[in-house]
Amino acid sequence: MEPGPGAKLLPLLLLLQATRFTCAQADGWNGYPAVIEVTNGGPWGDWASPEMCPDGFFASGFSLKVEPPQGILGDDTALNGIRLHCVRGSVLGNTQVVDSQSGSWGEWSEPLWCRGGAYLVAFSLRVEAPTTLGDNTAANNVRFRCSDGEELQGPGLSWGDFGDWSDPCPKGVCGLQTKIQGPRGLSDDTALNDVRLFCCLS
Known part of the structure; x- marks a missing residue:
C-alpha cells in the first residue's frame, strides 16, 4: 500500500522537533533551512535585506557598531549595526x-572570535524596553554562543536587559537580517531594534 501524505511528513516533523528549531521562512531566502530569533527585539523600524556569508563559509566572529552615550541632552541610539566575520574551515586569513x-551613528568595534575553528550558533539581545518618558535606545548589545560553548559579549552599552537565548543552529550561523529605524530628524532615534540569524548546514 502506498503511504499517505502524513507518513511522508513524519520524518521531517521528528527532525525539526529533535533539533529544537524555531523555524521561520526568511523573506526572499527560502533556500536556507532555518532562522533563529529572539523575542525581546525593539518595536521600531523595518527589516532590511538579508546578507549571507559566501557558500561554504560560516560566521566565526562578529563586530558591533555602537554609538557611545550622548549625555543628558543628547539622543542615544546605542547599538547601530552587527557584522558577521565569515570563514571557511578554521582559516582566518580568508575572511x-x-x-x-x-x-x-557610532563606530565599528574590533571583531570578537570563536576559538579553534568554532562557529557562532546562538545569540541573545540586550534591549531597553520602550518608554514614553525618556530617550529610547532599543537594542544595546548582543551576546553570541560559539559551537564549543564559549560565550562572547559585544562591546555595546548597558541599558536594558539581555533576553533569552535563541535556539541554536545545528552547525553554524551563515547570515543575518537587521531591523533598523532610519534617522528621524529632531525626533527620538533608536537605530538597530532587532536581528535574526540564518543557519546553514554545509
Whole structure:
C-alpha cells in the first residue's frame, strides 16, 4: 500500500522537533533551512535585506557598531549595526565580512572570535524596553554562543536587559537580517531594534 501524505511528513516533523528549531521562512531566502530569533527585539523600524556569508563559509566572529552615550541632552541610539566575520574551515586569513543595514551613528568595534575553528550558533539581545518618558535606545548589545560553548559579549552599552537565548543552529550561523529605524530628524532615534540569524548546514 502506498503511504499517505502524513507518513511522508513524519520524518521531517521528528527532525525539526529533535533539533529544537524555531523555524521561520526568511523573506526572499527560502533556500536556507532555518532562522533563529529572539523575542525581546525593539518595536521600531523595518527589516532590511538579508546578507549571507559566501557558500561554504560560516560566521566565526562578529563586530558591533555602537554609538557611545550622548549625555543628558543628547539622543542615544546605542547599538547601530552587527557584522558577521565569515570563514571557511578554521582559516582566518580568508575572511568575508557581511552586514545587513546599519544605523547612521557610532563606530565599528574590533571583531570578537570563536576559538579553534568554532562557529557562532546562538545569540541573545540586550534591549531597553520602550518608554514614553525618556530617550529610547532599543537594542544595546548582543551576546553570541560559539559551537564549543564559549560565550562572547559585544562591546555595546548597558541599558536594558539581555533576553533569552535563541535556539541554536545545528552547525553554524551563515547570515543575518537587521531591523533598523532610519534617522528621524529632531525626533527620538533608536537605530538597530532587532536581528535574526540564518543557519546553514554545509
